[in-house]
Amino acid sequence: MKSNPRIxxxxxxxxxxxxxxxxxNVAREISDDxxxxxPQTNQSGVGHKFTLGHELEIEQRDKQIFAINGSPADCIVTGMTHLLKDKKADLVLSGVNRGxxxxxxxxxxxxxxxxxxxxLQGALGIALSQSMDFSNEHMIEWDCSKAYGAQVIKQIMASARGTETYYNVNFPRCEAKDVTGVEVVPHQRFSTSPFEYYPSDNEGKHFVAILQTPTPLTPGADCVRLLEHNxxxxxPLLLQQTDMAELKRLEGAFQFSKANHDAG
Structure with a gap:
C-alpha cells in the first residue's frame, strides 16, 4: 500500500x-489523511445491518469528522460513496471496540x-478491539491499543494481498509491557451459540445475553491466545463465504426434471 494512505x-x-x-490517534501515526x-449512538451487536428504507442524516462534528444516525455499515457506505467519492479511502479501520x-x-x-x-467497497479493512473484563464494565484500559495499534496495522498493510480478506485484531487486557507478541490465529468456533434468554426483573420482559462461554476451547484459537496468553x-477473514469443498461435493447431487405444465 502507498505511503500516507487515505484512512x-x-x-x-x-x-x-x-x-x-x-x-x-493511532491512524495519525500512519497518515495525515x-x-x-x-454512528451517532451505540450500535453494538448490529452486525452488517443497513438502515434501509429510512432517511439518514450527516452531522459534521469537525473537519473530516462526521456522525451518521445509522449503523457502521451505513457509515462506510456514506463515507466511501459520498464524502470520499472523489478519492476513496485506501484503508478502513473499525474500532477500537470496547471489549x-x-x-x-x-x-x-x-x-x-x-x-x-x-x-467490500475496495479498501483494506481492519477491525480492532480492546479486550476487557465484562464483570467490571466500568474498567477498561487502552494501553495495548495505544502502544501497538499502529505497529500491527502497518504490518497488516505490508502483508495483505488484495481486498478479498479483511482482518480482525484484538488487544489483550494487560499492560503494554506484558504483551507476549502478535499471533495470527483462527477465530474460535463455539460448540453452540453463546447467546441465550435471560429474564429481566421487569415482569414479562427479558434480555438476550451471553451468560457463559461455551466449551471446550481450542488452544490455538483467538479466545485462549488473547485471554489466557496476553x-x-x-x-484473517474472507469475504467469499461459499463452502467450496461442499460445493464440489454437491456437484451432480441434485436431479432436475422439468415440470409438465401442459393443459389437461
Missing amino acids: LITNDDGIDAPGIKVLE VWVVA QNIADLVNCSGTAAGAREGA AITVT
Whole structure:
C-alpha cells in the first residue's frame, strides 16, 4: 500500500466513545489523511445491518469528522460513496471496540462489519478491539491499543494481498509491557451459540445475553491466545463465504426434471 494512505475510521460504540479517539490517534501515526464517519449512538451487536428504507442524516462534528444516525455499515457506505467519492479511502479501520470481538461473535459484531464493508467497497479493512473484563464494565484500559495499534496495522498493510480478506485484531487486557507478541490465529468456533434468554426483573420482559462461554476451547484459537496468553491476535477473514469443498461435493447431487405444465 502507498505511503500516507487515505484512512476512513468508523466504530459501533458510537462517535463519542473513547475507543474511536484512540483509533484516530493511532491512524495519525500512519497518515495525515484521516477521516471519521461513525454512528451517532451505540450500535453494538448490529452486525452488517443497513438502515434501509429510512432517511439518514450527516452531522459534521469537525473537519473530516462526521456522525451518521445509522449503523457502521451505513457509515462506510456514506463515507466511501459520498464524502470520499472523489478519492476513496485506501484503508478502513473499525474500532477500537470496547471489549473483545472474538470467536463466533465476529458474526454479529458491528465493528467487524465496518471493516467488512470497507473491504467490500475496495479498501483494506481492519477491525480492532480492546479486550476487557465484562464483570467490571466500568474498567477498561487502552494501553495495548495505544502502544501497538499502529505497529500491527502497518504490518497488516505490508502483508495483505488484495481486498478479498479483511482482518480482525484484538488487544489483550494487560499492560503494554506484558504483551507476549502478535499471533495470527483462527477465530474460535463455539460448540453452540453463546447467546441465550435471560429474564429481566421487569415482569414479562427479558434480555438476550451471553451468560457463559461455551466449551471446550481450542488452544490455538483467538479466545485462549488473547485471554489466557496476553497475545495480540490477528484473524484473517474472507469475504467469499461459499463452502467450496461442499460445493464440489454437491456437484451432480441434485436431479432436475422439468415440470409438465401442459393443459389437461
